Amino acid sequence: NAGVTQTPKFQVLKTGQSMTLQCAQDMNHNSMYWYRQDPGMGLRLIYYSASEGTTDKGEVPNGYNVSRLNKREFSLRLESAAPSQTSVYFCASKGRRLSSYEQYFGPGTRLTVT
Amino acid sequence: QKEVEQNSGPLSVPEGAIASLNCTYSDRGSQSFFWYRQYSGKSPELIMFIYSNGDKEDGRFTAQLNKASQYVSLLIRDSQPSDSATYLCAVNWGSNFGNEKLTFGTGTRLTIIP
Numbered sequence: 672n673a674g675v676t677q678t679p680k681f682q683v684l685k686t687g688q689s690m691t692l693q694c695a696q697d698m699n700h701n702s703m704y705w706y707r708q709d710p711g712m713g714l715r716l717i718y719y720s721a722s723e724g725t726t727d728k729g730e731v732p733n734g735y736n737v738s739r740l741n742k743r744e745f746s747l748r749l750e751s752a753a754p755s756q757t758s759v760y761f762c763a764s765k766g767r768r769l770s771s772y773e774q775y776f777g778p779g780t781r782l783t784v785t
Numbered sequence: 786q787k788e789v790e791q792n793s794g795p796l797s798v799p800e801g802a803i804a805s806l807n808c809t810y811s812d813r814g815s816q817s818f819f820w821y822r823q824y825s826g827k828s829p830e831l832i833m834f835i836y837s838n839g840d841k842e843d844g845r846f847t848a849q850l851n852k853a854s855q856y857v858s859l860l861i862r863d864s865q866p867s868d869s870a871t872y873l874c875a876v877n878w879g880s881n882f883g884n885e886k887l888t889f890g891t892g893t894r895l896t897i898i899p
Binding site (some may be wrong): 719 | 789827828829831834873875886887
């Protein structure tokens with residue numbers, strides 16, 4: 672049981688390049704999330720998917736697109752990377768824990784856009 | 786705009802003492818509250834959640850919630866060097882038990898001094 676996995680772990684892009692961040696979970700969770708974390712800004716929700724086949728915008732969706740490929744996988748795409756998208760990106764999935772739902776986070780992708 | 790405020794710290798506490806972390810939130814309708822711990826370079830992990838006014842204890846950790854004053858706190862008793870981390874407060878502005886959307890504070894950096 673690997674939990675939530677993310678690839679790649681590190682990436683450097685030039686301005687204008689595109690890339691897709693991959694996320695997969697093996698816990699059979701319905702909900703999945705993409706966050707970015709910047710120094711002094713905390714975690715901010717980019718997009719989320721409440722279930723397979725649905726996606727919704729979070730707090731900071733501009734410049735990103737997502738695909739919920741199946742129940743396991745939720746990818747985040749940067750079509751034309753900008754320096755402002757330099758950040759650490761976390762994927763999370765949500766499952767039941769005791770009397771609540773807990774978000775389980777992946778290890779993160781550290782992205783630098785030059 | 787749903788806001789969650791935390792003192793960024795750093796907060797330094799001697800080993801064995803009580804560490805007290807505070808968080809205030811703007812959305813009076815928020816129903817559930819979470820404390821995540823994040824070690825440097827790692828992903829967040831859930832340590833406590835609380836829904837009801839009052840205290841909730843789990844081992845050395847106690848979460849306190851006061852909805853009238855819109856604050857939630859985390860107490861760590863018998864602080865250990867391994868508690869040194871950034872603590873993120875998160876507030877759910879979606880529905881409970883299935884459709885949570887979290888807004889995170891910027892985190893408080895805690896250092897336990899041996």
